[in-house]
Amino acid sequence: MRHLYCIYLFLLAPILLFGQDTAKYKAFEARYMEAYMESQYAQSMAIIDSALLALETEPASQGWKDSLSWSFTGSKMVLQYNLGKYEAIHATLRASKSQVERLDQGKKGIHLAEWLGLRAKLYLVEANFEQAMTHQLEAKAILEQLEMESSPQYIALINNIAVVYLKQAKYDLAADFFRQSVALERKYNEAKGEPYARSLYNLMLVEQKAGQYTKAEQTANLILNIMTDLGHENEFYLQVMIAKGSMLEIKEAYSKAKEVYQAALVFAKSKQYNKVIPSIFLNLGNACRGEKDYLAAETYYKAALAEGKVAFKKTVLFKLFNLSLVQEDYQQAEHYLEQYRAYITAVFAPKTVNYIQSLKLVARLAVAKGNFDAAEAAILQHLELNSTQEKRFDLDQLAGLDINYFLDLGELSRILFIAKDLERKRYQESKSPTYLKRLLTMDSLHAETLAKERETLNLEQDRLSSLKISSATYQRLMKWAHLDQQAAEQLLAISEKDKSTLLLESQNERIAYSKKLLPKNEQEKQEGIKKQYHQILKAYQSTEEKTKKDSLLVLLNDQIWEMEEHKRYLFKQYPDYVDYKFGHKRLQLKQLQKDLGPKRAAIEYFLTDSSCFIFYLDHQEIRYVEQKINAEELAQELMDLQSMLLSYKQVLSGNEEVFLNYSQKAHQLYQLLLAPVLQNPKTTIKQLLIIPDKELAYIPFETLLILPAKDNDNYNSLAYLIKRYAISYSFSLELWQHNQNTSFQQNNGQMLAMAASYQEDDTISLNNKRSQLTPLKLAEEEVQKLATLFEGRFLFGQDAQEERFIKEAKKYRFIHLAMHGLMNREQPSLSGLVFTPNSDSLEDGFLQAIEILNLDLKADLVVLSACETAYGEFQAGNGTASLATAFINAGTPALLVSLWQVDDAATSAIMQSFYQQLEAGLSKSEALRQAKLNYLAANKGPMAHPAFWSPFILMGNDKKLNLPPSNPFLPFAIGGIMLSAGGAFFLRQKRKNQRKEKAA
Secondary structure, eight states: OOOOOOOGGGGGGGGGOGGGGGHHHHHHHHHHHHHHHHTTTHHHHHHHHHHHHHHSOOOOTTTTTTHHHHHHHHHHHHHHHHTOOOOHHHHHHHHHHHHHHHHTTSOOOOHHHHHHHHHHHHHTTTTTTHHHHHHHHHHHHHHHHOOTSSSHHHHHHHHHHHHHHHHTOOHHHHHHHHHHHHHHHHHHHHTTTHHHHHHHHHHHHHHTTTTTTHHHHHHHHHHHHHHHHOOOOHHHHHHHHHHHHHHHHTOOOHHHHHHHHHHHHHHHHHHHHHGGHHHHHHHHHHHHHHHHHHHHHHHHHHHHHHHHHHHHHHHHHHHHHHHHHTOOOHHHHHHHHHHHHHHHHSSSSSSEEEEEHHHHHHHHHHHHHHHHEEEEHHHHHHHHHHHHHHHHHGGOOTOOOOGGGOOHHHHHHHHHHHHHHHHHHHHHOOOOHHHHHHHHHHHHHHHHHHHHHTTTTTTTTHHHHHHHHHHHHHHHHHHHHHTTTHHHHHHHHHHHHHHHHHHHHHHHHHHHHHHHHSSSHHHHHHHHHHHHHHHHHHHHHOOOOOOHHHHHHHHHHHHHHHHHHHHHHHHOOOHHHHHHHHHOOOOOHHHHHHHHHEEEEEEHHHHHHHSSEEEEEOSSSSEEEEOOOOHHHHHHHHHHHHHHHHHHHHHTTTTTHHHHHHHHHHHHHHHHHHHHHHSOOTTTOOEEEEEGGGGGGGGGGGGSSOOOTTTTTTTTTTTTGTTTTTTEESSSSHHHHHHHHHOOOOOOEEEEEEEEETTTOOEEETTTTTEEEEHHHHHHHHHHHHHHHHHHHEEEEOOOOOOHHHHHGGGSSEEEEEEEOOOSSSSGGGOEEOOOTTTTTOSSSSEEHHTTTTTTOOEEEEEOOSTTTTOEETTTTTTTHHHHHHHHHHHHHHHESSSSOOOOHHHHHHHHHHHHHHTOOOOOOHHHHHHHHHHHHHHOOOGSSSSHHSSEEEEEEEOOOOOSSSSHEEEEEEHGTTTTEEEEEEEHHHGGGGGSSSSO
């Protein structure tokens, strides 16, 4: 359980208004504040009682007596609240009402505002949210009438209004008021002090509950920095420690979380912060449960239950219920549920979130016990209470349900997940098509609610976490639709869902801009905010120095808040723009088939834990097959093939076993992945568009073998897929269709080519290690030749700098970059391209993915010669976290990129031929196919191995480029256009042991 902080410290402010007569009361204040900040409430209470007793002896003529008495009385009520003495507060409030009226001279003044705030807190304890809010809003109006918006009282009140909203699970409203409280603290108190930290803490809780875990972690770090700087080791500091542990739990670092909680427990006992100890026990139980140490978890939970207050016991009972359910101890689970429900029904009305949430537990237990009718009844009651419409629900009539008519989308999502479990069990027992139809409906609605919730998330990491959950939902949907024998079109639509969501939103935003759905000034403001955020994030992620990192964290939080504020403004003011960017459009298959044309077929893959669904579509038909295969086994098969393609040293050995292993694996994978849909290929199909899924994105399909190797075969004669088809790739059909139909007219029709140069001792930091930048001696020569053949700008040496590229890149039709590329596997957004180092430049010479996102490119084709530019961690909804993805986000419709480190000689030959074929009028994929075939025809032995000719793949738009007229020197100049990022191949082998880390 997390404690919400209400702020009351303003109650002693009147003491500061008087002269020497009040000196002894200032001493009382100092002693009280010292004890209060150490959470010594009993001692604080004794000090206040002494002060009030002393005040009784003061003559009535003292004008400050009433005011000072009220100040101490108010502080006493705060202490009573902290100690749970609510009846005592009621009595004190009733007795002090006349005193307040006397102080305010019968008007609505500051003392009445304070009185109303305290009364609201009691209503909050009673879960009377309406009265709590009424009293707080009245107090707010009084303070605004008095023009006290900059006062501690007003800031505290704003914070406390947010607490009421949070208690009702109205997270958006709670977040708005918490942010307002934080902003006021920053404006008037310079973001210093514990009240500011407490406001941040409350905001962090909202962010956690809203699933904004990345933002919550950043806020938690900021709080820890503030408290450390203040040197405060009090009860709040303890709560921050617990929050730190919770962040580790979210990362599933349960062992480290336990260490934090154990330290917190020792600290709490040493300071006698006994009321926090139950909360620590609860968190220790959570961490043990995460480690599946259920016995230890139960021990800690029961310790928390024994020591906690009544309201806290509700949370512990909930945890014990879940623990019993996991262990399938249904009798014990029912026992805890009865106690939990007794508390809920006694305190909360049926329409409140807490009551609605309790119905989930009833449904879960009933599903687990096989009491399906009881589970259905609880699910339907949950839907009815969560709905804004007065209607009765039926599980057979949920298709087409409008999710906008529900109070809490999070609750709707969770009850639908339970309903899915119910119908799955029913279907397993009966195989009834009725329950299968329900399964399809439940998971479809579940995915829809997740998508709607995702619209409110700003940070990419939080959105990716949400997409990971929805990906699992679509995997289930695929299974149900297949069992329901639905048409291939319907299954393909499921496969396409969330395959490239973030990339498509980026593309949709560009179109929305072009359609002027957002005014130019708002476009510029939004892009400026995002650019500033990415710049600060890059600096924050890159630095290790604590003081600088702490300062950047403050800036990062400010920027995130600005981003959130602007997004809420856009949602309110420009709904058409929002609908276009986030709108969940249906895949238009007829138009897609038309776009494919008569010569191209698309093959899309969808992987589940136990199956590989393969979809085939061309301009005439759509069909699919299901291949039963364990996901881990398939991943291993693919990694085995990738390893064979990466091992240059083994390939060059000419070992017969290397040939046999490759040829067998390549044919096996063809049989598994392509043969089922290409057994009777149409003679008209000449091109394949591959839409991979997960690990399938790591291999070039060109290398798969249509036929097994014969005894007399060699690398030249093998039946590679590329000998039959030209091949291109995309992360989804919808993304390909968008890119295929993209035609930029704003570029200058010219080429920008840049070749970086490095000295022998040049290095760059990556993952806190120095990577050596080997000189690329051939790159400059090739760019010089390109400069004699094409119009454009050709930069090398000291001119090939990041600053120049950022300034000029958006003008050009073609972009070619020949330089080192570095992959950051821990933080993919920090992967990048290394331009020529220049200590005098404002840029650091390392163009990272996080910066590429902000480029507004108009190029028709970008060629990235740096190694592994298409390789990266698979992210559900975003393809692979690679430099290629970053350039797609920047507006590039077509990319030529590499899957691994490439050989210079092979690249030179292939690229020479590639540009010749483009000039001859072939499409990009056809040109690349012919170039690779030409290479195969010209090379023998190990040099014909796919490791040399297959790493470069085409992604996106495959249209013809209509290059300028032929130049007789073109074949000689283009040979090096794709120079390897690692220098000459054989030179790399010789220097391998001399470098600290191979850079590509």
